[in-house]
Amino acid sequence: MCGVCGCSHKVEDSQHAGHTHAGHAPHDLMRIEKDILAKNDRYAQENRNRLNEAGVFALNLVSSPGSGKTTLLVKTIEALKSRMPLSVIEGDQETSIDAELIRATGVPSIQINTGRGCHLDAHMVGHALEELPLERNSILFVENVGNLVCPAGFDLGEAQKIAILSVTEGDNKPLKYPDVFAAASTMVLSKTDLLPHVYFDVDRCIGHARSINPDIAVLQVSARTGYGMDGWIDWLISSAEREARAR
Numbered sequence: 001m002c003g004v005c006g007c008s009h010k011v012e013d014s015q016h017a018g019h020t021h022a023g024h025a026p027h028d029l030m031r032i033e034k035d036i037l038a039k040n041d042r043y044a045q046e047n048r049n050r051l052n053e054a055g056v057f058a059l060n061l062v063s064s065p066g067s068g069k070t071t072l073l074v075k076t077i078e079a080l081k082s083r084m085p086l087s088v089i090e091g092d093q094e095t096s097i098d099a100e101l102i103r104a105t106g107v108p109s110i111q112i113n114t115g116r117g118c119h120l121d122a123h124m125v126g127h128a129l130e131e132l133p134l135e136r137n138s139i140l141f142v143e144n145v146g147n148l149v150c151p152a153g154f155d156l157g158e159a160q161k162i163a164i165l166s167v168t169e170g171d172n173k174p175l176k177y178p179d180v181f182a183a184a185s186t187m188v189l190s191k192t193d194l195l196p197h198v199y200f201d202v203d204r205c206i207g208h209a210r211s212i213n214p215d216i217a218v219l220q221v222s223a224r225t226g227y228g229m230d231g232w233i234d235w236l237i238s239s240a241e242r243e244a245r246a247r
Contacts, residue, residue, distance in 0.1 A: 037153065037154075039123075040121050040122050040123070040154055040155065041122070041155055042122075043121070043122035043123045043125075043126055043157075044122035044154075044155035044156055044157040045157065046122075046126060046157070047122055047125055047126050047129060047156060047157025048157040048158075050126075050129060050134075050157075051129075051134070051140065051157060051159075052247055054134040054135075054136065055135075055136035055137055055138070055244065055247065056134050056135070056136075056138050056139070056140050057138070057139050057140070057159055057239065057240040057243045057244070058139075058140040058142060058156075058157065058158040058159050059139065059140070059141055059142065059158060059159065059160055059161075059162055059236075060142045060144060060151070060156050060158035060160070060161045060162065061073065061141060061142060061143050061144060061162050061164060062144045062147075062148070062151045062152070062161055062162070062163055062164070062180055062184070063144075063146060063148070063163065063164035063165065063166075064146055064147065064148045064165075064169060064173075065146030065147075066146070066166070066168075067146070067164045067165060067166040067169065067190055067191075068164070068166050068190040068191050068223060069143055069146070069164050069190075070098045070101060070102075070143065071223045071224075072164065072188070072190055072221065072223045072232075073088065073102065073141055073143060074101055074102065074105060074223075075223040075226075075229060076141075076229075076232065076233065076236070077102070077105045077107050078105060079229065079233050080139070080233060080236065080237075081105065081106065081107055083237070084137060084138060084139060084237075084240070085133075085135035085137070085138035085139075086107045086138060086139050086140075086141070087107060087108045087109070087132045087133065087134070087135075087138065087139075087140050087141075088102045088107060088108070088109040088110070088140070088141045088142075088143065089109070089110050089112060089120075089125060089128045089129075089132070089140065089141070089142045089143070090102060090109055090110065090111045090112065090143050091112050091114060091119075091120040091124075091142070091143060091144050091145045092111070092112075092113060092114070092145060092146075093113065093114050093115060093116070093117070093118075093145060094113055094115075095113070096111045096113075098111075098143065099111035108132055108133055110128040110131050110132055112124050112125075112128055114145055117145070117150075118145055118147045118149070118150040119144060119145050119147060119150035119151040119154050120142065120144050120145060120151065120154070120156060121154050121156070122154065122155060122156050122157055125142060125156045125157060126157075137240070137244055139236065139240055142156055142158060144156075148173065148176075148177035148180050149177060149179070149180070151180065152177075152179035152180040152182075152183050153179065159239075159243055160184075160185040160186065160239070161180070161183050161184040161185060162184060162185070162186050162187075162188060163180055163181055163184035163186070163187045163188070163216075164187075164188045164190055165187060165188070165189055165190065165205070166189075166190045166191040166194075167189060167190070167191050167192055167194055167195050167198055167200040167202075168191055168194060168198055168200075170200065171200050171201045171202070171204050171205035171208065172205075172208060173205070173208075174187075174205065174208040174209040174211075174212055175208050175211075175212075178212045181209050181212050181213055181216065182212050182213050184213065184216060185215075185216065185217065186216065186217040186218070186219065186235070187206075187209050187216050187217070187218050187219075188218075188219050188220075188221060188232065189202065189205070189218065189219070189220045189221070190221055190222070190223065191222060191223075191224075192220050192221060192222045192227055192228065193222040193224050193225045193227065202220070206218050217235075219231055219232050219235060
């Protein structure tokens with residue numbers, strides 16, 4: 001089990017899929033983990049440079065499984081695709097189910113299957129970028145593997161991480177998985193149409209998130225009813241414009 005991300009991955013590959021650290025002393029594990037993250041950070045910087053030069057605003061969407069991430073992404077694409085170029089990188093352990101849903105919207109999408117790996121890494125994303133049309137003043141959505149632990153420590157070269165948390169998951173998730181909320185610029189509370197049917201205190205959840213990351217922005221949405229979607233779309237457009245001005 002890897003102390004960096006909680007998954008198993010081959011040391012030889014440095015980035016993903018199935019190794020154990022049996023036989024390694026604690027200081028060896030720390031060195032291996034630092035080497036993995038350092039190598040990932042180098043790839044991430046290459047991705048960031050490439051995206052900035054191409055004029056692409058990249059977002060890393062992180063959440064647990066079942067948060068409604070793909071549904072939110074499909075609705076977002078439907079609302080935005082007539083206003084600016086979009087592309088998607090889909091991360092899953094297996095299948096191309098989500099990528100096929102994205103492609104049905106007419107937006108370019110690349111599927112990355114990580115096998116036993118529990119997160120995308122910058123090297124994988126770099127290969128996907130080679131196959132995507134990177135249009136100026138576009139948004140690239142990277143839908144990470146559903147996990148609130150592993151993706152937190154792996155920079156992909158994105159402009160911002162977005163943590164998506166559904167109201168069906170419990171309002172204490174920011175306290176239980178602090179690293180991902182510390183790394184995120186924005187928390188999107190999804191499935192808000194279910195609030196009357198679940199025990200979830202929105203104010204308490206926001207308070208927990210801001211106790212970890214005082215600057216985190218919060219948006220509340222329901223992809224099913226459309227509640228909050230205009231605010232989310234406005235946030236995406238204004239964030240992309242700010243990023244373009246800063247380049």
